[in-house]
Amino acid sequence: MQATELQYVIDTFFLIFSAVLIIFMAPGFSMLEAGLVRTKNVTAVLTGNVLLYAVCSFVFLLWGYNLMFGGSGFFLNGVEVTGYSAYAFFFFQMAFVSKTVSIMSGGVSERIKIVPFMSFAILMSGFIYPLVGNWIWAGGFLSDVHDLAGSTVIHSVGGWALLAAILVLGARKGKYTKDGKIRPIPASNIPLVTLGGLLLWIGWFGFNGGSAFNISTKDAADLVGLIILNTNTAGLAGAIVATLIVYFQYKKLDITMILNGALGGLVAITAGADVVGLWEPIVIGAIGGALVVYAVPFFDKFKIDDPVGALSVHLVNGIWGTIAVALFADFSLLAQLKGIVVVGLFTFTISLIIFVVIKKAIGLRSDEEHEYEGLDLEECGVEAYPEFVKSKV
Template identity: 45%
Template sequence: MSSTFRTTGLAVGVLALSAGAAFGQDAAAPEAAEAVEYALASDTAYIFNTLLFLIGGFLVMFMAAGFAMLEAGMVRSKNVSMQCLKNISLYSIAGLMFWIVGYNLMYSGVDGGYFGTPSPKMIEPVGGSDLGAGYSGASDWFFQMVFCAATASIVSGTLAERIKLWPFLIFTAILTGILYPITGSWEWGAGWLDGMGFSDFAGSTLVHSVGGWAALSGAILLGARIGKYGPNGQVHPMPGSSIPLATLGTFILWLGWFGFNGASQLAMGTISDVTDISRIFVNTNLAACGGVVTAVILTQIIYKKVDVTMALNGALAGLVSITAEPLAPGIFTSIIIGSVGGAIVVFAVPMLDKMKIDDVVGAIPVHLLAGIWGTMIVPLSNSDATYSVQFIGVAAIGVFTFVASGIVWAILKATIGLRPSEEEETMGMDKAEVGVEAYPEFGQGSQRL
């Protein structure tokens, strides 16, 4: 039976029972009418909650395009096709792994522990529903899966231009199928951190910092791109292929973030929920605005010129910063939280260069450092959280992800290798591994980019 037919039938039932009560024909009619009205309200909440997951899910899915365009614009032209291939591949691998093992590892049977049951996720049969859950299980799986894929996208940008395709894809499978679900279960799966009172509304730590820690461990083991750093600590700029593409990618990510944060309310069946979602949208948007303006002002002051890439990353850092608690803060507080995220980017990018950690797109400052900041500042506006528990959560997730990722990267390096040959890296990954150049009309000129 369709949901429309069922809802219509319930409405007719309500009218019929109400009419019967009015004529005194059935003394039990008022109670029955109340029961039917309750059932109708449950159906309505189920529909709107499911719709929230689906709309939020496809907005977050569109962030995959944002990551792809951002990375395509930030790498040199000889590596653009590789980044496009990596992004469509990692999204697909994340989808398969999160269905095969990841979802239930994250949510099924955690019960205050450290991980759930590794098994495929079962969804409802055709026409079936479980009103007790308050939403469709399939919609929940889809919404959670796109978060998982976003985590892997963070790693892709950091390690761009000097990692081979297959080791990256193998790491992606392990990250999305095992590592991300385990740490996710600690909070969102009602695991041990959730029991302590750790709070991460939409994933400043559980998504963004996890991706950032995995990227950092990979960048350290992989090393920098050829020619990035001189023997005396000089930093040689390697401009990206397209600022317009990077800007487009940033705006797509900004748009997708409304699904990322807004749908993390996890309910849209009441006036209160819809009002809160609207508040989340406003706070999310203004935090990003604060991040951009702060990055623009600081780069003008420090470098005497405005760096557009810093402005783009300032927006993303503002978004990451507000993700841990986008509901509770007031507008001014949200702007400050996002502004600090933008400042983190401006100061952390050159700091990483001094450490000779090559992060092509700036994902470590944006996702790792701003993610830590956003998680640690939650108690400022959310009285249910404490700074001590927030620190325990950030530290535990960071240590686990960094060490586990490092072990996986080290095994891959020792077996199949991580880097292409010097000749292949100089040639560009498009020719070396993909076989399709993004800009073939450039001809031999692309070799010099």
Template identity: 40%
Template sequence: MGEYSAVNTIWVLVGAALVFFMQAGFAMVETGFTRAKNAGNIIMKNLMDFCIGTPLYWLVGFGIMFGTSSAFFGNIDLFAVGGYSGAYDSILPDGVPLYAYMIFQTVFCATSATIVSGAMAERTKFSAYCVYSAIISLIIYPISGHWIWGGGWLAQLGFHDFAGSTTVHMVGGVAALVGAIFLGPRIGKYGKDGKPRAIPGHSLTLGALGVFILWFCWFGFNGASTVSMTGDDTIANAGLVFYTTNLCTAVSTLTVMFITWVKYKKPDVSMTLNGSLAGLVAITAGCDTVEPWAAAVIGVIAGFVVVFGIEFIDKVCKIDDPVGAVGVHGMCGFVGTICVGIFSNGYGTKGKGLIYGEFECLGIQTLGAVVVALYVAIAMTIVFFVIKHTMGLRASREEEIKGLDITEHGLVSSYADFMPNVSSVALDDTDADVGEVPVNEAVPVQVAFTPKEKNTVTASDVKLSKIDIVLKQSKFEDLKNALNEIGVTGMTVTQVLGCGVQKGKTEYYRGVEVEMNLLPKVQVEIVVCKVPVKAVIDAAVKALYTGHIGDGKIFVYDVEDVVKVRTGETGCDALQGEDDI
């Protein structure tokens, strides 16, 4: 080993930091594409992937992956002590010290493990998740990694996977597929007729943020895999890697947008976000060895694969994958690896691709992808089988319905500030020191009246009626003006979601028809006593009527009484001359 290179070492360490930050991207994608009641559980799993995988990869994983004892298995080198004797010098990049390369490889290992959590989200026991995540980092990933990146038999054949379409993503995608099969679908995912039901994620905003984070970090994932920034050829190739990575991703995203626009009549946001990830995964194997035009073609291919792949998994195979991990990482990882054998210009590969009239590279790429997929499928089947029949793999029905946040972690909500916090502790009347009242405690209010006030406050004998009006958001101003004209000046207005017996307008989520589409509405609540109910109804109908489905509904209720908290007045007097609620 020669002298260390500051440039190469910094490049590898910056790449390691970017790849580490992909954990945040995966956490946001998986959280956004699942329901709020499991958000904390998703975050915890993504955190544990890295925290469990890091020491285990140091313990034995790195030795298995980069040891040189055989072409199929490295060494059991506890804590990578062989680094002190120079055992890994032959696999270290020029000028890069051992621990810089170890952290770079550690974050790749964690990425592979975290892919699995998305497909198994919302119904996996946390303890079981920790166990199988540990096994992936401990032995599953390092063995196939040795074959490809550790000088193993696939590397010797000339298999080319520059940054991990197979080594990282397909390994995670196949493991996710096996895990989703063992778990079975979420409660309510499929009807009695087997038709899939849409279970929309709670925040596409978080999902989009995760995709942008991953896209950004992928420049480190692919770019830093050159593990060098010295030498004209390497520097030029690094620029190509960045360019093909970005181009393929953009084209894949556009492809998915147009496909969903045609299929579902509107461009699907969730699926288009998956299209970005599909392009990133597909180009990862060959970003250094394909020309820009080929990267664009791979992007188109990845777009078709992810849309129809996710639909095939969901609708035909009846496998519930909440975030599309199998389609994105498994299928696009496989296809991206094969594309090297089709489009490679010969840089870093054993011959050129099929498009240039050569066949050997395609054969090697196909062999490698198939063998690794079979290996992971068999190994993870054993792992999940043992876990299922020992500690158990799936959360109970009650736990799944309540949400894993509360049942697994005691977390009432990951969004506590958006929920009412009502204490179950009753305050004693003698607690006079307001300063001792905890935050968010309800303080009882006592209303005191003088004898004169008690004698003069009487309930009106005028009938009270409550009118609820549910309407389109766009018609609220018209309704408000119409009610003001007839003397109704007080109202309570709420933003709500809802639909009538028509179940709302037909929409699609990730290619599945949403059975009940809750549309944004406005709900106006009014209590009247002096203004006739019929006058309110007539004014509302005149303001809201268009003749189309969705004009709204009006509900009328009898009100027994109204009490004004400040004065204690009741009935029509409590409205103080104004019709309000």
């Protein structure tokens, strides 16, 4: 086997392996969200996550991938790939696409209908996400934005769309009292939350590491190693800082906030893990963890009901991570800010319009009675915990 063929094989395997790690984030999101919602809504959340992976991946196969990378027609027609298998490259990119909507799933949980949400998922994976990806990753007019694995392209896009969805949906019944107080709704299954958070953490190594695309030379292997190390470091820093803040504020160790702090650090380093040294991820991740802790009550203050803290983790830290590239590496702050603003305005505006249209056309939110009883029976006909006593809120 010639050296060039060996490199082709190694890099192709690297992409496939990285894609599998990213797909592990699907059960990660599923378990995290299933643990954070009430028991009466667990089946609906799990069903939504499974369908998101299927629907988004299928739409991306049909035309989303071609739209993103300048192909023509359907399937993989017209997209040129060199250095590794075109099929492996598609599989890697396909692993990404459902994550933009998975980010949203937990934030709209416990009151959104599954079928209307899938309607939005088709438009996200077929148009919104491919267009933004084309602008930044495929030589479009925002190609001067450095975003290694999607602090903006994936996390901010999902976050902006989620914000639009929450504004159209409104808060869960009982979350905010008439006198303006916030009613805490505790997680139903902490072991699932922990499992989901750690699965996401592991998946991030494929998410960021695989975005180097090559590992078959010494320099490429060193870069992949640096990216994965920096990714882990930012997650560690986010978890530790979130722990310190909640402990000094409340004298308690809140595992849900610790995990979200870690995820915030991971989101923050996603844009620049390839262009910083070993100490910068500590600062980037630490700020990411702190931002999560303070952003959660900030959104609650404005009655923006996000059951899993996805806005705080993905939107806030998607923005921070994109800015951090310019602060800690040699990239234009103006270019990074331009990317944030353009993507934010486009994604939020188009998502808001789509959700308003869906709401008026087929309905978006479950009715009050079904929300009270839980979405499991109404949406899926199966309860996750049929022997448990249901929450009466």
